[in-house]
Amino acid sequence: MxxxxxxxxxxxxxxxxxxxxxxxxxxxxxxxxxxxxxxxxxxxxxxxxxxxxxxxxxxxxxxxxxxxxxxxxxxxxxxxxxxxxxxxxxxxxxxxxxxxxxxxxxxxxxxxxxxxxxxxxxxxxxxxxxxxxVAGGIPVVKALTEGLAGNEITRVMGVMNGTCNYILTRMEATGQGYNALFEEADKLGYLEADPNLDVGGIDAGHKLALLASIAFGTQVSFDNVQLEGIQRIEIADIEQARDMGYRIKLLGVAQMTGRGLEQRMQPCLVPADSPLGQLEGGTNMVVLEGDSVEQIVLRGPGAGEGPTASAVMSDVMDIARGIRLATFGQPAAGLQPATPANSAVPAPYYIRTQLFDKPGALAKVATALGESGVSIDRMRQYGHDEPTAPVLFVTHKTTKEALDAAMDGMAQCDVVDGTPVAIRIEAV
Amino acid sequence: MxxxxxxxxxxxxxxxxxxxxxxxxxxxxxxxxxxxxxxxxxxxxxxxxxxxxxxxxxxxxxxxxxxxxxxxxxxxxxxxxxxxxxxxxxxxxxxxxxxxxxxxxxxxxxxxxxxxxxxxxxxxxxxxxxxxxVAGGIPVVKALTEGLAGNEITRVMGVMNGTCNYILTRMEATGQGYNALFEEADKLGYLEADPNLDVGGIDAGHKLALLASIAFGTQVSFDNVQLEGIQRIEIADIEQARDMGYRIKLLGVAQMTGRGLEQRMQPCLVPADSPLGQLEGGTNMVVLEGDSVEQIVLRGPGAGEGPTASAVMSDVMDIARGIRLATFGQPAAGLQPATPANSAVPAPYYIRTQLFDKPGALAKVATALGESGVSIDRMRQYGHDEPTAPVLFVTHKTTKEALDAAMDGMAQCDVVDGTPVAIRIEAV
Incomplete structure (x- = not known):
């Protein structure tokens, strides 16, 4: 015995x-x-x-x-x-x-x-x-460390903060703005004592940094996670993204690139019919991609008494069974510091702007995009009662630098009302 | 070293x-x-x-x-x-x-x-x-054995034969019948040398029996898996199920009931907007439910060189790391034989029948259902050019025994053309 x-x-x-x-x-x-x-x-x-x-x-x-x-x-x-x-x-x-x-x-x-x-x-x-x-009841640390141990991991993605996903999916369902849903989440007790941990993406960023360490054999590097919360997401973005076939998620992405380790936690558009796009409410989802396994998707409750305790017991049972693994899947003393990528992998972007309704307005904005090397995949102008027209662009793949330059150029056009909004579109 | x-x-x-x-x-x-x-x-x-x-x-x-x-x-x-x-x-x-x-x-x-x-x-x-x-690249054996080791498992479900899911989703996408898609799958090399292993549900039944052993601590009992293949699924069922908000999947379900271990591998209707309902093509999905974790869903490639080799390497790497687990998660010598449940947990059913277009026809069929204790949740009769009208029922939860009696009763009505079709609706 x-x-x-x-x-x-x-x-x-x-x-x-x-x-x-x-x-x-x-x-x-x-x-x-x-x-x-x-x-x-x-x-x-x-x-x-x-x-x-x-x-x-x-x-x-x-x-x-x-x-x-x-x-x-x-x-x-x-x-x-x-x-x-x-x-x-x-x-x-x-x-x-x-x-x-x-x-x-x-x-x-x-x-x-x-x-x-x-x-x-x-x-x-x-x-x-x-x-x-990480991700409550989903045994994702085990899946990544052990289940995919034969893979060179190519990308880790995830919706790992249930509160943010609750707010975003409720915004879409109710048509209410961010502030109203933030208050609803607060009343339901879904927010951390410091809500910025949730809506600022910090909590999810912590989780991403832990998974990245396992995935890429690098030292945990939370400081190098590019963090952006969901506070600036407007109901117009959610509705118009949907209209273009996308949904907005607070998405974490970690991948090793030729320029170093890229770790981003930011609102992204994902295809509405993808597993990530179909994720509702407080549920979490992690997508793991490896050179052999291609892609696996894990979905489950991201918080709560039973699910989180289930994950604790997974570790306890490993120890009871004599399973003794290194914390990050290989000896910590051998983990190398990650070189942070100095720019994000190119991607298409969604751009929403308001144009004054006068001749040549669209041409000026399109010129600003073109001059920065950003080409347009799809464009949509909506009917309007106000003096400005909502105009959406989906760009072809572009670098973040070119996109930023294009956004600056657009902001300087005298036909643009307010500041244009750009959100990355992640291929999932 | x-x-x-x-x-x-x-x-x-x-x-x-x-x-x-x-x-x-x-x-x-x-x-x-x-x-x-x-x-x-x-x-x-x-x-x-x-x-x-x-x-x-x-x-x-x-x-x-x-x-x-x-x-x-x-x-x-x-x-x-x-x-x-x-x-x-x-x-x-x-x-x-x-x-x-x-x-x-x-x-x-x-x-x-x-x-x-x-x-x-x-x-x-x-x-x-x-x-x-089991389920190709998805590390489901590990998730169940180790990740959910603190849970009393309540149900295991899965779409675990990619060829069947390919045929079913292609039937829906193309409107072609089973035989045409069977031939297409054959040409693509998706079928086993004995195709009945795939379309008869045997291969998926093997996988279900293995998961059930881990989940419920019982000896593997493939002989007690109730097996039904996809051969009898008609394009009409796929289209009309879709019209009622469902999709048809070859779904394995294992659960421990008061009457014993229930293991079924059979075509089922699942809600079209559920993760299982959204599963396309050759991808596999396993749903694991436990008393603490609630539900986790694992999705990934069910076959292929890289994904299956990834799963083999997961076991190899466990051994390399000194992880030594019992095959079915606890000592085999202590596993008890499973008592097979003698009937399935009650469920709603989808029933499709063709009624001769004459007064009182629907009443006779409804009476046959009622006399067997099967009550109707939804009914739909479609417009038609032929002398018979397609009529669909979705029943309330009923036992399989009552359903079988109702189907016998319906078949004996002189207003029914041909043999009515019944397919279980699984709550997922």
Whole structure:
């Protein structure tokens, strides 16, 4: 009989409570599958006296997560507190120093300190795993690290922030603007305490940086993720993109190019009939592309008690089964710093502008595009009551530099009302 | 420096050639990720003198796969010959007896002999893995066995035969009947030597039985898969299902019910706007549902050199990394025989019939349905030039027994022309 695997769980919010429930409810199943009992020795949270709808009486309580992480009766420290620094990092370091394995859902901590923590863990012979940090219940870290281990990864894409996708798809469904849907998401409790983590793309950027490290064998480099949130997306863009056969998603894209590692988290147009284009509400989707596998698409709940706890338990069960992988799929000490690409791979762009309704207006704008080397694939002018006409362009593939020059040129035309909007169209 | 992992590959068709190419092309990547070199020692195939577009000169050649499987310089026997018995099984058994690990893409062999082979492997301390046997490049065995290891699995569904999905979606796109598209698929080389493996649902049934074993901790039981192929699907069904908001898929469903394990591989209607309903052509999709994760959907190429070789390499890389799992996720010796459910979970059904155009015809048919306890959710009668009118019903949830009784009753009505068609509607 193998010894039980003993967990110490720090953080009893939604995810922590979910993990406790699985360990209690599925004890027999976990033992049958791993060959050993999975037990909880001790827990820790900010507030002790709170009804979490789950029995905690049988577990030791620690006020201090560092004390929890270093207990003799803990084999695996399960870090579910969150925050890139502070107690989460201190307790993770203490756990590794004390010879514990660590399972965490903390994308912020790993995006900033993942390289150092992974090196520490691997030097000590411990594992540090983070399935729950990316795309909730979708086992994407495992799919990428292990399932596609024979592939040279060519591109990783994903819609990995359910709140942003909820806001964007609700904007389309209701015809309401960004601010109204932001408030709706806030009321539903979908936003982080700092909403910019969601709508500014930071949370999704953390996840992208973690996947990029695994995919391309480079050190996590969140600082080099080009970040753009969804705040500037107007209902007109959503409706007119739809009219052209696209939908707007906050899309993360990581790919290794001849010019270095490109990591972008930004609103993009994707074809409405693609799997990414069909994604509704808070669901997450990750697209993995490799030289042999071509493309696989993984879809599932990106948050929530059960799904995120399921991902935590995937890591716990790996450890119970003796599966001991390097944090980023290969020894952290050998990971190279990524050279960030200094420009994005060329792509078509969607451009929306308002033109004053006078002779030669369209010619002037088209000239501005042409002079910057941007050629037009499709153009559409809509009927209008106002003195300006909405005009849309879909360009052929162009560099971001040429596009920026064209946008500057357009803005200087005396026929353009306001600032034109450009959104990248990602081939998916 | 860890010793290299040495492969012996039996079978140099599409998949075998693909594996050789990955090992050659990605040698550095495989070594970086697993910490050891992955090499090929020897290969075997039916024909030696054949240009496979790949260098084989550095490898020993064996005419006999059993000899290959037992070579001293082979650590992992990679079985890519196919066939449930014969050389594949003999060589797999010989490899396990000689202390080799085995990686196979052979769904037929495992669906029939998986339990015995897994017991043999585990008793000998060897691993027997089969990621490539199910859904091509999609790492679904890993997702289910490891990624969802903390879940009580509630249902597994999948479109796992690309040829059938190709035929069905081409029928819809072209308006041509089954026979014409069967011939088209044959010309394109999409059909197995015995086409009934594809269109009869056998190949997909093998895959479903393997997933069910992992999902529910039961012995593989292919004999208990209720099998129905796509041969009886008419273009009228595809068009009229579409008109009602559905598409027809050859869908595998496995779920554990109070009455036992239900395993069905049969044409089903699924909502046209669901991920399964949106699946086109030869792509595969597997839907996994668990008590915690809710639902995840995996989509990818179900066949082909690169994708299937990618799946083989996933197992090879697991072994190279020291990941040693039981074939079906828990010790085979402890798996219980599945009690097959004696009836399917109730569901709504689509019924298509032709009624003679005379007074009271619809009433008679509706009475036949009602007398069997089948109630009608939606009904649609189409305009017609012939003496009979096409009439469609969508029923409320009903048992298969009540449905069969209703179909008998309808067939006996003197107002029905020909035999009515019933197809299950699966809630996805």
């Amino acid at each position: 193998t010894d039980p695997l003993r967990l110490g769980i720090a953080g009893l919010g939604t995810v922590g409570t979910g993990v406790v429930k699985i360990v209690q409810r599925q004890a027999a199943l976990l033992q049958a599958r791993s060959g050993r009992a999975v037990q909880i020795s001790a827990v820790s949270a900010r507030t002790r006296d709170k009804d979490r709808g789950v029995r905690l009486g049988g577990y030791a309580w620690e006020d201090d997560p560092v004390a929890l992480a270093t207990r003799d009766d803990v084999d695996v420290f399960v870090e579910l507190m969150g925050g890139s620094d502070g107690p989460a990092k201190a307790a993770t370091e203490a756990a590794l120093a004390a010879g514990k394995d660590v399972v965490t859902a903390n994308k912020a901590m790993l995006a900033v300190h993942g390289q150092a923590l992974a090196e520490t863990a691997e030097a000590a012979g411990q594992v540090l795993r983070f399935e729950a940090a | 860890t010793d290299p992992l040495r492969l012996g590959i039996a079978g140099l068709g599409t998949v075998g050639t693909g594996v050789v190419k990955i090992v050659q092309r990605q040698a550095a990547l495989l070594q970086a990720r697993s910490g050891r070199a992955v090499q090929i020692s020897a290969v075997s195939a039916r024909t030696r003198d054949k240009d496979r577009g790949v260098r084989l000169g550095g490898y020993a050649w064996e005419d006999d796969p059993v000899a290959l499987a037992t070579r001293d310089d082979v650590d992992v026997f990679v079985e890519l010959m196919g066939g449930s018995d014969g050389p594949a099984k003999a060589a797999t058994e010989a490899a396990l007896a000689a202390g080799k690990d085995v990686v196979t893409a052979n769904k037929a062999m495992l669906a029939v002999h998986g339990q015995a082979l897994a017991e043999t492997a585990e008793a000998a301390g060897q691993v027997l893995r089969f990621e490539a046997a």
